[in-house]
Amino acid sequence: MIADRAITDLTVGSAGTSAWADSPASDGALLVALEHSLDLGDHRSHPLAQELVSNAQLILTMGPHHLDRAEALGGMGRSWLLTDYAGETPRPISDPFGGDLDVYRATFVELELAIDAVLDRLVADRSRRAH
Numbered sequence: 001m002i003a004d005r006a007i008t009d010l011t012v013g014s015a016g017t018s019a020w021a022d023s024p025a026s027d028g029a030l031l032v033a034l035e036h037s038l039d040l041g042d043h044r045s046h047p048l049a050q051e052l053v054s055n056a057q058l059i060l061t062m063g064p065h066h067l068d069r070a071e072a073l074g075g076m077g078r079s080w081l082l083t084d085y086a087g088e089t090p091r092p093i094s095d096p097f098g099g100d101l102d103v104y105r106a107t108f109v110e111l112e113l114a115i116d117a118v119l120d121r122l123v124a125d126r127s128r129r130a131h
Contacts, residue, residue, distance in 0.1 A: 001115060005123055015052050017069045019045035028096060028104035036108065050074055060085055060118065063092035086117035 002010055025033070025040040033040045046052070048066075050073045053059060059079040061067040070079040084090035093114065096107040 001112075001119055005119055007119070007123070010122070013046070013052065013056070014043075015046045015048040017048050017066050019047045021045065021047055026097060028099065028101055031101060032104040032108050035105075048073065053079075058085075062095060082111075082114045082118065085121065086114040087121065088114065088117070 002012070021044075023045040024030075025043045025045075029043075030040050048069055053070055053073040053075040056075065057078060059070045059075045060082040061070055061079060062082060064081065067079055067081055081090045082093060093110045094103070094107055096104040
């Protein structure tokens with residue numbers, strides 16, 4: 001999605017508030033990613049930590065408890081619910097962990113739509129700043 005917009009200077013990371021360090025993606029995430037020609041085979045989890053938060057310009061979270069944790073680690077003013085930053089009514093995106101494949105598929109669609117809107121916002125914001 002980033003490449004489709006020809007964005008070349010954006011670094012994206014992922015971390016979890018309940019993640020075990022260095023765990024592989026869940027089977028559901030691996031399978032749904034493969035359905036969309038994405039390979040998560042090398043993905044490893046990272047716990048959300050103060051260093052990650054302090055190095056991030058923007059932190060987007062799936063749920064309110066993630067947002068609270070990011071802000072508690074120093075991300076106040078740079079942390080948003082993903083849906084809020086995407087211009088939607090602020091709401092959590094469901095965590096599919098432990099759910100069946102249909103739950104993972106639904107979460108994939110939710111994330112894809114919200115991320116698409118976020119990238120549109122980032123491109124528009126950059127364009128406004130350039131003029």
